[in-house]
Amino acid sequence: MAQKRQASDVPVDEPYLQIGEVAERTGVTQRTLRFYEERGLLKPPTRMEGGFRLYSEADIQRVERIRRLQQLLGFPLAEIKEMVDAEEVKLQLRAEYRPEAALSQKRTQLLKAIEVTDRQFALIRQKVDALADMQSKLEERLTTFHGWLDQIDEQLTAERKPKAKAKV
């Protein structure tokens, strides 16, 4: 049976989205998309004959990853780029996983991917730890505050109706 392409058969990265669409769906501006391309965060997309950029769903996902990393980590784009590139290495590896090529070479690549991921992981764990620390401190503070509040409220009600013991 010949190749009869179905919707579910279309590879995720079949490009068909124009830049406006992508901008709308990802919530970033067209300028930002071109800017990311300029900075190497997005690879140059395929083009129509006229030069219009054509993006794929994979590109959309990439943009979303970039934004999340940006917001969560607050790192400069250069570092974000490294991180997303590292992810790409994974996908790349996964894609090349089947073809019967040099095993030891794959091993090397895999090791590299692991190393990179390890670093990312450590980095994020650091942040999580530090943030969790702040969080617990804030929590503590909040309970303190509520304690004070209760205290004040007690005094206030006591002030309002001083029929019983005047002084505590």
Added chain:
Amino acid sequence: MAQKRQASDVPVDEPYLQIGEVAERTGVTQRTLRFYEERGLLKPPTRMEGGFRLYSEADIQRVERIRRLQQLLGFPLAEIKEMVDAEEVKLQLRAEYRPEAALSQKRTQLLKAIEVTDRQFALIRQKVDALADMQSKLEERLTTFHGWLDQIDEQLTAERKPKAKAKV
């Protein structure tokens, strides 16, 4: 007995540090310290007769808080300012806690501090959650990778000594 000031008696905020010292100890530049002052993140410090800025240990701590928030949250300085100011409200409240002033006024202040802290808390929790999510995903990926690695290693050793069963 008259006030006989001892080292441990010196309030933490007795100013005696020049800007260079502070810069060195906090790891930020003098420019940055002046900049923070300009932006209201640091209150104008006391000065020597000649005009030299004199900082206190409390100021150093404040700078450190600012930097931590900056690195952890990646927010603009304006927001960081709000957050540190909110903390200051707490200290302020704590300081004014004893004098017998209008209780209901204190209550109001306290409520505000609680509100602010609540917002901070929610914000940080969001971040922690999102980051924890990323973290677990990365962890997952790592185990996958290690699985693949094992697989490859198996195949490699099998390749190296094909005396037993050639095909699995």
Added chain:
DNA sequence: TCTAACCTTGACGTTCGGGTCAAACTTCGC
């Protein structure tokens, strides 16, 4: 009292992460 080390303000420069035109070109629907 002199000088090296330190500090002051002011002003201009820089990098990052885009925003905002402008002028020309493409695509698509009718």
Added chain:
DNA sequence: GCGAAGTTTGACCCGAACGTCAAGGTTAGA
């Protein structure tokens, strides 16, 4: 094959968060 809507590149602009002189004033120690 025309016009509206979408896209292209290029260029300039912007706020944030500082860096980097420059020209002078201050302090402390010998």
